[in-house]
Amino acid sequence: MKKTFELEDLDCANCAMKMQEAVLKIPGVKGCEVSFIKQKMTLEADDADFDKILKQAVKTIAKVEPDCTVLL
Amino acid sequence: MKYKLTKKQKKMLTRIIIAVVLLAVIAVTLHFVEVPWWAELILYAVPYAIAGYDVLKTAFINLIHGQIFDEKFLMTVATVGAFVTGEYPEASFVMLFYQVGELFQSIAVGRSRKSIAKLMDIRPDSATVIREDREIEVSPDEVEVGEIIIVKPGEKIPLDGVIVEGASTVNQAALTGESAPVDKGYSDNVISGTLNLTGVIKIRTTSTFGQSTVSKILELVENASDKKAKVENFITKFARYYTPAVVIAALVLGIIPPLFLGIGSWEIWKEWLTRACVFLVVSCPCALVVSVPLSFFGGIGGASKDGILIKGAGYMEVLSKIDTVVFDKTGTLTKGVFEVDDVHPNLISVAELKDIAACCESFSSHPVAQSIVRAHEGHIDKSLIGEVNEIAGKGVKAVVDGKTYYCGNGQLMDMCGAKWHDCHLTGTIIHVAREDAGVVDYLGHIIINDQIKEDSEEAMRSLKNAGVKRLVMLTGDKKSVAENVANKLGLTGFFAELLPAGKVSKVEEMLADGKGRLAFVGDGINDAPVLMRADCGIAMGAMGSDAAIESADVVLMDDKPSKIADAIKIARKTMRIVWENIIFALGVKAVILILGALGIANMWFAVFGDVGVLIIAVLNAMRCMRRLNK
Numbered sequence: 001m002k003k004t005f006e007l008e009d010l011d012c013a014n015c016a017m018k019m020q021e022a023v024l025k026i027p028g029v030k031g032c033e034v035s036f037i038k039q040k041m042t043l044e045a046d047d048a049d050f051d052k053i054l055k056q057a058v059k060t061i062a063k064v065e066p067d068c069t070v071l072l
Numbered sequence: 073m074k075y076k077l078t079k080k081q082k083k084m085l086t087r088i089i090i091a092v093v094l095l096a097v098i099a100v101t102l103h104f105v106e107v108p109w110w111a112e113l114i115l116y117a118v119p120y121a122i123a124g125y126d127v128l129k130t131a132f133i134n135l136i137h138g139q140i141f142d143e144k145f146l147m148t149v150a151t152v153g154a155f156v157t158g159e160y161p162e163a164s165f166v167m168l169f170y171q172v173g174e175l176f177q178s179i180a181v182g183r184s185r186k187s188i189a190k191l192m193d194i195r196p197d198s199a200t201v202i203r204e205d206r207e208i209e210v211s212p213d214e215v216e217v218g219e220i221i222i223v224k225p226g227e228k229i230p231l232d233g234v235i236v237e238g239a240s241t242v243n244q245a246a247l248t249g250e251s252a253p254v255d256k257g258y259s260d261n262v263i264s265g266t267l268n269l270t271g272v273i274k275i276r277t278t279s280t281f282g283q284s285t286v287s288k289i290l291e292l293v294e295n296a297s298d299k300k301a302k303v304e305n306f307i308t309k310f311a312r313y314y315t316p317a318v319v320i321a322a323l324v325l326g327i328i329p330p331l332f333l334g335i336g337s338w339e340i341w342k343e344w345l346t347r348a349c350v351f352l353v354v355s356c357p358c359a360l361v362v363s364v365p366l367s368f369f370g371g372i373g374g375a376s377k378d379g380i381l382i383k384g385a386g387y388m389e390v391l392s393k394i395d396t397v398v399f400d401k402t403g404t405l406t407k408g409v410f411e412v413d414d415v416h417p418n419l420i421s422v423a424e425l426k427d428i429a430a431c432c433e434s435f436s437s438h439p440v441a442q443s444i445v446r447a448h449e450g451h452i453d454k455s456l457i458g459e460v461n462e463i464a465g466k467g468v469k470a471v472v473d474g475k476t477y478y479c480g481n482g483q484l485m486d487m488c489g490a491k492w493h494d495c496h497l498t499g500t501i502i503h504v505a506r507e508d509a510g511v512v513d514y515l516g517h518i519i520i521n522d523q524i525k526e527d528s529e530e531a532m533r534s535l536k537n538a539g540v541k542r543l544v545m546l547t548g549d550k551k552s553v554a555e556n557v558a559n560k561l562g563l564t565g566f567f568a569e570l571l572p573a574g575k576v577s578k579v580e581e582m583l584a585d586g587k588g589r590l591a592f593v594g595d596g597i598n599d600a601p602v603l604m605r606a607d608c609g610i611a612m613g614a615m616g617s618d619a620a621i622e623s624a625d626v627v628l629m630d631d632k633p634s635k636i637a638d639a640i641k642i643a644r645k646t647m648r649i650v651w652e653n654i655i656f657a658l659g660v661k662a663v664i665l666i667l668g669a670l671g672i673a674n675m676w677f678a679v680f681g682d683v684g685v686l687i688i689a690v691l692n693a694m695r696c697m698r699r700l701n702k
Contacts, residue, residue, distance in 0.1 A: 009080060011178055012143060013362035014315075017308060036181075036362065037369050063137045066130055 002031070002044040003054075006071040007061075010039050015065040022060045028053050041070065077179070084175050091123035091168050099161065109158070116160035120151070124167040141315045143356040143682075150349040154675060157342040157349075166353070166675045173683020180690045181362065194246040194265040194286055196230035202274070212264075212281040221275050223268045231264050232284045233275035240271035247289065248630040249378035249699075265289065292381055292627070301385035303650055307364050311357040318665070322351035325669060343671065350668035353678035359657040363689035364650055370696035371646030377699055379629035380639045387625045390608045391643035395588030397540050397636060398579055400602075401547035401557060403595040404612055405633060406522040410439050412447035413499055413523075417516035425516050429504055432470040432479035435460050440500055441468075443520050463487075467502070476507040477515075490514040498552040521553070524560060527634040532561045534637035538644075544582065546575045546602075575602050583607070591626075593636060599623075610636060646696045653689040660685050 010016055016036035023032040023043070031044035041061075045053040058070045077085065098115050107115070121128075124147075131148035139145065147170055154163035199212045202220045212230040215221060220236065223229050229242070239257035244250060244266045253269055256262055262275060265286030281287055326348030334340040368385035375382050382388055402408045417425040430448035433441035434457065445452070458471030466487065467480010478488045479502060485492035490505035490512045499521035506513045532543055545566040547554050554568035567578050579602055583590050592599070592606035595613055600623040603609030611624035613631040628635045664681040667673035673681075 011174070012358055013365075014143065014311060014356060014358050017311065017361060018139075035365075037366055064139065066133050067126075 001047045001050050002042060004040050004042045007039050007041055008069045008071055010036060010068045019061050019064045022064050023057045026053060026056050026060060081175060081178055084171065087122055088168065088172055088175065091119040094119040094122065095164055095168065113155065113160055116164045120164040120167050123171050141319060143358065146319065146352040146355055150352040153345055153349040157345050159346065162675050166679055169679045170683060173679065173687065176687050177683060177690065180687055195290060196228040196264065196286065199230035215277055215281065217277055217280055219277055221277060223273050223275060225268055225270055225272065227268050229262050229264055229266050229268055229275065231277045231281060232279040233262055233277040235260050235262060235273050236276045237274035238272050240273045241269045243267040243269055247379060250630055289381060292383060301368060301389040303389065304364055304385055307360050311361050314357045315355050318351055318355035322348040325351060347668055347671055350673055350675060350678040351665060353675065354661050354664050354681040356682055359686040359689040360654060362686065363653040363693040366690060367646055367650045367653065367693040367696045370693055371642055374697040374699055375639065375642045378635070378638060380635055380642065381627040381629065383625050387608055388643045388646055390589050391626065391640055392647040393589045394591045394608065394640055395540055396542040396544065396582055396586045396590040397535055398544045398546060398582065398590060398592045398606065400594040400599055401545050401549060401554065402522060404593055405528045405545060405557060405561065406524050408522060410443040410520050411523045412443055412518055413521045414497060414519040416495060418514050420515055425504060428472065428477055428515065429479055429502065429518055431457050431472045432468050432477050436468065440502065440520055444502065444518060478505040488512055495519055498556045524557060525631065525633060527632050528561055531633035531637060532563065534634060538637050538640050546570055546578055572601065576605055579605050649692055649696050653692055657685050657689055
């Protein structure tokens, strides 16, 4: 499953890159793109684990950039 | 352009203003009043905290998470370092300046994003559908195929369909970049995303919203980042090493020299720590990381305004390096429609010959016959036409105004015994002869050809001007016809009588011996294998054609070959801006690093090297969005 989420207060492009890298490292993530310009994150993972992985991704993003929140 | 500040930005602005006022008051007061060093420290720490408390907070959280190469953390280390070395005003001002820069950056980037989003603002919000004789406004998603929708003047056409009632003019600029409106009437196809200008029209939909042209285009442009450009990957990699490298350099600079120059001297430690702080401030690669994708995004957005859809930054890069353009003939360089090229009469006038031929052919549905009828100016008086006989494979024999005419190929002329001759021009030749009281007269011939598009010649000229070296045409058509078109357009080469597989192998040959990149231009319907094989596949005339949108890398919405040169120009401009930004940002940072290491550049330089460079790079990137001057 591939889903796109909006991000709020994503203020720096370098952080977007770091978020993407960090999310890609989560086990089970098949693909992830954090676009600073679109202020969006696209996450791809297996249907069965998607919700679990999404939660982890949200946590990871908060770790990299505390100001930025994922709009679910 | 107006831009509304977000809540966060407003709050930041307020904090900055308070800090500026406080700092000014403190600086002026301390100019006249002597206070002990600790009092000075506390005084300067107040505006510092007001301006930068969120930076400190984030830095602290990041430290806990082990994110030590974060911009805010580095900024904190740098300013705290300045406090430690006794540069209280500098520390305060640098933090303030940094925050002003951040705010500026946030506004500049926000604005850029808004205007790019606006470029793509072709999505229709609602559709008025007729259900049970009532007009209901619904979301375009809810309209099904075959329903009747009504579109009033000034509204966007929400779904692809066919006009069943009414007539109007439609502005297709949002999709094609062509600003001249097009007349649409009963049974004409209309395309979603275009603007209805003058009349109320009822449309029977032929696609769902998800399948409509506008959705396809939006999807394509929004996902254009799928294929990344090499420079983008380079910047990503570079950023990964740049920050740690600069931070390590800062550590080395702050510790090693004092060990040798005077381990016991606070003055020397202070001096080198200041230099190290300069390094920390310029260690963020943000200017590159933001401006490169922003430039590509802007370029792709700007090109889409001109009806040129580029499927990714990677193709932008390829487009900019093209030196060979290979064309399919029919439908790409030519209209794919037969038209009368020339009329060579014998014994009678041009008008008379056209008149006779049109009368003879007026009952035929053959494309060649229809082209003759189209070429006839004025009304064809069908009451004058008597018996018409089609002679298979040869032409027609028709009685017009009491006389018998033959209209067809050379065989027909032989059959009727006319003294005909061939034409020096290439194309399809229709001969005309008259039989009157047993005497057969040859009346001349009409030359019919697939017409070269009006702007094909101009397109070739601008491609040559743009430095494209090889312009090659591939066609399945006869050699004589191909040669004729190639000469008229000034192509550098052509290959005729090719089967589809032959086209692929020709392209492969050219790929093998070319230096630059190769683009193939086709109509996207039967050229898919070649489009895929070329470095860059360009499909033309994609209005309403899904096949083209899917198989090509670059899609031209209308039929104009001149857009290819525009696409190359846009790509080159974008690449130039990308490189300008890379060189500018790296150059300034390198200079500041060198001057900083030598102790010439202070914190002020450093903050400029960080946020100043970023703002300039973003503003420069925005130029990618602008359309070409015409």
